[in-house]
Amino acid sequence: MKKQLTPLMFALMLAFGASTAMAQGAPQQGNAGAPPAAQPAPAQTSFSDEEIQKFADVQPAIESIRSEYSERLQEVSDPQQAATLQNEAVEKMVESVNEEGLEVETYNSIAIALQSDTELRERVESMMN
Numbered sequence: 196m197k198k199q200l201t202p203l204m205f206a207l208m209l210a211f212g213a214s215t216a217m218a219q220g221a222p223q224q225g226n227a228g229a230p231p232a233a234q235p236a237p238a239q240t241s242f243s244d245e246e247i248q249k250f251a252d253v254q255p256a257i258e259s260i261r262s263e264y265s266e267r268l269q270e271v272s273d274p275q276q277a278a279t280l281q282n283e284a285v286e287k288m289v290e291s292v293n294e295e296g297l298e299v300e301t302y303n304s305i306a307i308a309l310q311s312d313t314e315l316r317e318r319v320e321s322m323m324n
Contacts, residue, residue, distance in 0.1 A: 240308055240312070242301070242304070242305055242308075242315070246297060246301055246305065247305065247315070247318055247319055247322060248322050249295045249296055249297040250297060250301075250302060250305045250306075250319060251319050251322035251323045252295055252322075253291055253292055253295040253297065253302070254323060256291040256295075257288055257291060257292075260284055260287045260288050260291065261284070261288075263284075264280055264281070264283070264284035264287075267280050268280050268281070305319070
């Protein structure tokens, strides 16, 4: 179950970071990765084995970042500090995805497709095991 939720959590974190970015103006990297991915994501529905493997390989790093920043955000009451932490989390996630050799748009496309494509979800899960 956790493996199925991780991509959704990443997509939510990106959306969370994007809404924060819009409220602040336009921070560079965090904002650059999130909004464009939301538009083309539904268009791509087939992914190479290499893309899916990279997606599966980056999941532990994404989960670690999400967990770390979720805890840190719970301890912050200042909205600006929270926004800063959210942007940091998004930037680290984007960096992790890019370091794996995957584009953020492709990662997000896979994450979105996982929500409705059972076969794709099973492929990702098998690669994560």
